[in-house]
Amino acid sequence: MSSTPIRYGATVKEEPRDDPDDVLFNSLYGVRTIELNRPKKLNSLNGSMARKILPRLREWEKSQMANVILISGAGPKAFCAGGDVAELALQNKEGPEGQKKSADYFGLEYQLDHLIATYSKPYVAIMDGITMGGGVGLSVHAPFRIATEKTVFAMPETTIGFFPDVGGSFFLSRLDGEIGTYLALTSERLQGVQAFYAGIATHYLDSSVLAQLTTRLSELVFKDYASLSERQQLINSTISEFTSSLPARDSYEKAPYGHLSGSLREAIDRTFKYNTVEEILAALRKEAESGDEMLAQWAQATQKTIALRSPTSLRVALRQLREGKGWTITETFIREHKLAVKFMEHPDFVEGVSARLINKPPTKPVWKPSQLAEVTTSDVDEFFKMPSPEDALVLVDPHPEALDQNYTEYPHAVFALPSEKDIEKVVRSSYGRQGTKAVIDEVVQRWNHKAGVKEKVQEVIARKTRTDGNGIAWKSQDANL
Structure with missing residues (x-):
């Protein structure tokens, strides 16, 4: 800075x-x-x-x-x-x-x-x-x-x-x-x-x-x-x-x-993670060959969109x-x-x-x-x-009580739904070893039972975790490639 x-x-x-x-x-x-x-x-x-x-x-x-x-x-x-x-x-x-x-x-x-x-x-x-x-x-x-x-x-x-x-x-x-x-x-x-x-x-x-x-x-x-x-x-x-x-x-x-959400969200993360447009387009072309007809159609449509x-x-x-x-x-x-x-x-x-x-x-x-x-x-x-x-x-010119002029994360992020990083931290804690319900309950409680939190945590757990004994574990990044 x-x-x-x-x-x-x-x-x-x-x-x-x-x-x-x-x-x-x-x-x-x-x-x-x-x-x-x-x-x-x-x-x-x-x-x-x-x-x-x-x-x-x-x-x-x-x-x-x-x-x-x-x-x-x-x-x-x-x-x-x-x-x-x-x-x-x-x-x-x-x-x-x-x-x-x-x-x-x-x-x-x-x-x-x-x-x-x-x-x-x-x-x-x-x-x-x-x-x-x-x-x-x-x-x-x-x-x-x-x-x-x-x-x-x-x-x-x-x-x-x-x-x-x-x-x-x-x-x-x-x-x-x-x-x-x-x-x-x-x-x-x-x-x-x-x-x-x-x-x-x-x-x-x-x-x-x-x-x-x-x-x-x-x-x-x-x-x-x-x-x-x-x-x-x-x-x-x-x-x-x-x-x-x-x-x-x-x-x-x-x-x-x-x-x-779900398989579409996985495809978005899979194809748009690259640092060049050419690599993203190549990933979309590969996705267009997917056995999942919906994802294939999405990838084809997205290629056409980007081309415009x-x-x-x-x-x-x-x-x-x-x-x-x-x-x-x-x-x-x-x-x-x-x-x-x-x-x-x-x-x-x-x-x-x-x-x-x-x-x-x-x-x-x-x-x-x-x-x-x-x-x-x-x-x-x-x-x-x-x-x-x-x-x-x-x-x-900032007011004396203005927020930090150089913050790198929103100081008010807590008012939105929990991010995937927030959910990951709970999964990687002792709550993850207790299973899905324990993770959901903990995140819902931390977010004061905010509407939508339970649904988001359920979707993220289904997409980003695997069963690990009696609990759940966060998938490594490579697992979704």
């Missing part, structure tokens, strides 16, 4: 030309709400919105009356479908000056995302509806991320000649196994409770109870001396009060191969996930800003956005280079050059 230049500065201010109504702010006792208000644009984030949210978040940090921050999207379709990339692509066509404007937008967006990731007060994101790209940045780094039956999560950046940004280097690389790699390279969508089981969301609620939840959160009373952790624990238990029974993760029509993506984006995305495992939360946004600046200068971004989002009807993008073999290591190296101190992203 010491080699990454870090600069802090003042919070941005709203500009006269900004739309006065694209974000709505409200107060309900101790709750402060942010409502993204561009429903016709699926609440896509733009500079005007970011310039409103940033200073308001800083203002609330200083207020003793603001206990909980809650962000949501207007309308029935989306929380936030991403950044307004069509506007950015049009700017880029203006040349270096337009590219600089686009790069500045990403700097503003990443300032906001970093502030959320290190925020000094409880922050709740309602991921009700489409949550992609920029919407992920506004939610995924928060301690509380609520998915509903309407949630549609994706990081679709490689489809438009970009890379999975907004902190994707950090959160995708820390998901279980190779889930993050799979989502980054394929832009696969997760529906509803699938986002919860994958670790994207911390809670799953039916959308019909969201208004009641807001009211309930507004009634919470915190002791003046309560720590952030204590406040978050109370919020966590309050959200859990509204959790009803969870739907099956494979109950969605758009999940023909199942989703991120920008070759440059694929190479950059894979490398960012591998390197991002070692980045701190602050380093992540500084390095990603450098990546974004480079992509604004690359032809694939304008081509991808134009083909997919601007052209009517949509056209097939013509990537440059068009083949993986034509994207060299030196080409990719250019994206990962360390920014100079003068060019490094300027972050918002």
Whole structure:
């Protein structure tokens, strides 16, 4: 981290030309709400919105009356479908000056995302509806991320000649196994409770109870001396009060191969573990010869999907996930800003956005280079050059009670389902020698009987352990190759 230049500065201010109504702010006792208000644009984030949210978040940090921050999207379709990339692509066509404007937008967006990731007060994101790209940045780094039956999560950046940004280097690389790699390279969508089981969301609620939840959160009373952790624990238990029974993760029509569990999950880890796109494609070709018809169809479809993506984006995305495992939360946004600046200068971004989002009807993008073999290591190296101190992203000056600016694991991970590493630790302890039930009971107890924990532990045990006498043992890594 010491080699990454870090600069802090003042919070941005709203500009006269900004739309006065694209974000709505409200107060309900101790709750402060942010409502993204561009429903016709699926609440896509733009500079005007970011310039409103940033200073308001800083203002609330200083207020003793603001206990909980809650962000949501207007309308029935989306929380936030991403950044307004069509506007950015049009700017880029203006040349270096337009590219600089686009790069500045990403700097503003990443300032906001970093502030959320290190925020000094409880922050709740309602991921009700489409949550992609920029919407992920506004939610995924928060301690509380609520998915509903309407949630549609994706990081679709490689489809438009970009890379999975907004902190994707950090959160995708820390998901279980190779889930993050799979989502980054394929832009696969997760529906509803699938986002919860994958670790994207911390809670799953039916959308019909969201208004009641807001009211309930507004009634919470915190002791003046309560720590952030204590406040978050109370919020966590309050959200859990509204959790009803969870739907099956494979109950969605758009999940023909199942989703991120069982044999499909094993195949994802098996094929996406490699450090080159060519090796991943070779593994998928081998998987396509599988005797399991479902897995063979999945592998064939996944090969076709990857073939449609920008070759440059694929190479950059894979490398960012591998390197991002070692980045701190602050380093992540500084390095990603450098990546974004480079992509604004690359032809694939304008081509991808134009083909997919601007052209009517949509056209097939013509990537440059068009083949993986034509994207060299030196080409990719250019994206990962360390920014100079003068060019490094300027972050918002942190509040005295902000989270550690250099954490390498989410400090609030306990509010989500246990990770496979958490479950592995219990299996490798004395509980594993006592058998499956002992492991499940122990993890469920550690996670305060959170809905979904038992189901996840059962799935992980079935996939990652073997019978060992009267107990169970964690399979070695080689056993799943």
